[in-house]
Every structure is written in C-alpha cells, then in structure tokens.
Amino acid sequence: MNIEQMDNEALLPDGFLPGLGEPAPGKLERLHARLAAAAADRQLIDVSYRTVDSPLGRLLLAATERGLVRVAFALEDHDAVLQALADKLGPRILEAPSRLDGAARQLDEYFAGARRSFDIPLDFALSRGFRLSVLEHLPHIAYGSTESYAQVAKAAGSPKAVRAVGSACARNPLPVVVPCHRVVRSDGSFGGYLGGPEAKRTLLALEAA
Amino acid sequence: MEPKKPFELVVREHGPTVLRVCRAVLGDHDAEDGWSETFLSALKAYPELPAGANVQAWLVTIAHRKSIDIVRSRNRRPVPVDELPVRPSGLGIPGDGRREVLDAVGQLPPKQRQAVAYHYLAGLPYKDVSELLGVTPEAARRAGADGVKALRAALADTSSPASKGTSR
Numbered sequence: 537m538n539i540e541q542m543d544n545e546a547l548l549p550d551g552f553l554p555g556l557g558e559p560a561p562g563k564l565e566r567l568h569a570r571l572a573a574a575a576a577d578r579q580l581i582d583v584s585y586r587t588v589d590s591p592l593g594r595l596l597l598a599a600t601e602r603g604l605v606r607v608a609f610a611l612e613d614h615d616a617v618l619q620a621l622a623d624k625l626g627p628r629i630l631e632a633p634s635r636l637d638g639a640a641r642q643l644d645e646y647f648a649g650a651r652r653s654f655d656i657p658l659d660f661a662l663s664r665g666f667r668l669s670v671l672e673h674l675p676h677i678a679y680g681s682t683e684s685y686a687q688v689a690k691a692a693g694s695p696k697a698v699r700a701v702g703s704a705c706a707r708n709p710l711p712v713v714v715p716c717h718r719v720v721r722s723d724g725s726f727g728g729y730l731g732g733p734e735a736k737r738t739l740l741a742l743e744a745a
Numbered sequence: 746m747e748p749k750k751p752f753e754l755v756v757r758e759h760g761p762t763v764l765r766v767c768r769a770v771l772g773d774h775d776a777e778d779g780w781s782e783t784f785l786s787a788l789k790a791y792p793e794l795p796a797g798a799n800v801q802a803w804l805v806t807i808a809h810r811k812s813i814d815i816v817r818s819r820n821r822r823p824v825p826v827d828e829l830p831v832r833p834s835g836l837g838i839p840g841d842g843r844r845e846v847l848d849a850v851g852q853l854p855p856k857q858r859q860a861v862a863y864h865y866l867a868g869l870p871y872k873d874v875s876e877l878l879g880v881t882p883e884a885a886r887r888a889g890a891d892g893v894k895a896l897r898a899a900l901a902d903t904s905s906p907a908s909k910g911t912s913r
Contacts (some may be wrong), residue, residue, distance in 0.1 A: 563777075564761060571781055571788075574785055578789075580788050623748055627791055628791055629751035
C-alpha cells in the first residue's frame with residue numbers, strides 16, 4: 537500500500553497539488569463565516585465562541601443558545617477550556633464572533649469604566665447546587681464594593697459553608713461578568729482568583745476608581 | 746460519552762482539503778456551495794460520529810454525496826464545458842498554475858476527476874475511493890492513474906511556453 541502510494545505520488549505533475557491547494561486569500565475565512573451563520577440559523581451549534589482583548593489579557597467568551605456560558609482567562613488555556621465545553625455541553629462548537637458581539641461590547645465598556653453591570657443573558661449550565669446559589673448572589677454585590685467569603689456564605693443560605701464559597705468562586709465559569717472578584721477575605725486581603733491575583737487587583741482597582 | 750474535539754478544530758484541520766476536493770470535483774463555481782453543505786451536514790452529524798473514526802474520510806464521503814446533490818439539483822454535468830474559461834494561450838498569463846490545473850481537472854471525465862480528488866487530494870486509499878464511486882478497486886485505480894496522466898499531459902502543454910522563471 538505504501539509503496540503503491542509512493543509510486544503514485546511520483547506520477548503527480550509538478551505544481552499539481554499547489555495548483556489546487558491554495559484557495560484565494562480570505563476564502564476559507566468567508567466560508568467559515570457563512571458556515572457559522574447557517575449553523576446558527578438552524579440551531580446546530582452547541583457553543584459559539586470568540587476571543588477579545590482586555591486589560592486582563594485575552595479572554596475567551598463562549599455562549600449557548602441560552603446565553604453566555606463561559607468566560608476564560610488565557611491562564612486557563614483556551615484550547616483546554618473549549619475541550620471541556622465540548623465534553624460537557626456538546627462538541628458542535630464553532631468560532632462565531634458576531635454571536636458574541638453584545639457581550640464583547642459590554643466587556644469593553646466595563647473595562648473602560650463606562651459600565652457598572654452587565655445586561656446579557658447568562659447560561660449557568662456549568663454550575664449547580666450550592667455553587668449556583670453562590671454565583672446567583674454575586675451580581676448583587678454592588679460595583680466597587682466587596683463582601684467576605686463568610687458574608688457570601690450567609691447570603692447564599694449556608695453560613696458555615698465559607699470554604700465552599702471559596703471553591704465556588706474559584707470555579708466561577710463566568711468571571712468578570714459574574715463578579716467573584718468582589719469576594720475577598722475577612723481580613724481584607726484579596727484571596728485567590730482564577731485569573732491570578734494580579735487580575736483581581738486590577739478589577740478591584742478599576743471599580744474603585 | 747467519549748471525548749470529541751470541538752468541531753471548530755475539524756473545520757480548521759480539514760477545511761482546506763475539503764475545499765480542494767470540492768474545487769476538483771465541482772469546479773470553482775460550485776465549490777463554495779459544496780464546501781458549505783459538506784460542513785453543515787457534518788456539523789449536524791458530528792455528535793454521532795464514532796470516536797476514533799477517520800474524520801477526513803468521513804468528510805470526503807459527505808463531500809462526495811453533496812457534490813452529487815449539487816450536480817443533480819442543477820441538472821447538468823459537474824463542470825459544464827460551456828462555462829469553462831478559455832484555455833490559457835500559453836503566451837501570457839504568468840499565473841501560478843492554479844487556473845491551468847483547475848481547468849485541466851475540469852476537462853477530465855467525472856470518474857477520473859473524482860478518483861484524482863479523493864485519492865490524491867484527500868489521501869483516501871483506492872479501496873475507499875472504489876466504494877464511493879461504486880466501482881471495483883482496480884477501476885478506481887485506473888481512473889486515478891488515467892486522470893493524472895491526462896493532467897500531466899495538459900499541464901505540459903500549457904506551462905512549457907510560459908515557464909520562464911520557475912517561481913511557484
């Protein structure tokens with residue numbers, strides 16, 4: 537088989553493969569956009585995504601039909617995040633920037649200091665149980681203020697579950713938009729953050745300005 | 746549930762090959778429709794594709810069926826001779842050879858064109874090509890070999906006078 541194929545390759549006229557192999561510049565990009573649009577129309581996409589640049593580095597934004605489902609820092613490895621989304625939500629994942637224009641624009645405004653809360657549909661499909669209760673409470677912490685892990689535990693209905701609040705924040709699938717950065721230690725120190733401590737500091741400084 | 750990679754990676758990895766196949770089989774004009782319908786159909790079926798399947802062979806199979814649909818729906822031969830551009834004169838057009846090769850492929854009989862596309866462009870073994878075309882492996886092999894021979898002759902015709910400077 538191999539030998540036969542090599543024989544055949546030897547018969548290929550010079551320039552044959554390149555001749556058919558190089559689409560006009562931009563053609564594959566156009567075809568991709570057309571595919572994403574047609575797939576969205578027919579509701580064939582499990583998850584659409586795009587990336588945006590931000591003061592925290594490149595962010596991955598991913599959405600289902602129901603809403604924004606994941607925001608990921610570069611630290612988290614976007615390829616790994618997409619694979620995890622494929623495993624949990626379905627493998628029909630396409631880069632479709634226009635589907636996330638709204639979220640991207642609101643994030644831009646937020647980072648520019650021109651927006652204090654997000655008004656986009658969210659899909660909490662990746663969270664359940666107590667973690668979900670914690671995430672649902674977080675948007676009630678006002679822009680520019682903070683709560684302790686203990687305060688959040690109380691607000692989420694389990695005053696003793698302080699550590700669980702910590703892990704809910706650490707696994708927040710929607711950082712920045714669902715403001716887990718506003719949860720800090722009782723002693724006022726920052727506590728950990730998915731995007732690294734520097735990212736948390738940047739966000740709190742932005743909101744304090 | 747077995748892990749399956751995001752479909753976006755399938756498009757990136759195989760998109761160029763599928764486009765080459767569609768251009769060879771359908772011609773430039775219909776290639777984009779062939780590509781789009783192939784990937785739309787593949788996207789729909791992707792969750793059911795068995796883990797470990799040969800994704801490229803699967804895509805080529807879909808592209809083959811979609812090409813037949815496109816040709817049928819337009820009720821005409823795969824590449825209508827009357828729409829082919831005028832053959833290069835050999836005197837000018839110092840192109841990269843792309844146009845010439847595509848024209849030459851478009852002149853092949855359908856079976857040869859398909860055999861060349863599926864075997865040489867998509868790397869399908871002749872056994873798989875023969876199943877797609879509904880012919881014996883021997884016939885598929887012959888179609889591929891004849892196709893390449895014809896291409897070679899056509900290219901020798903068109904490229905020799907213009908091939909001053911061997912760039913690209």
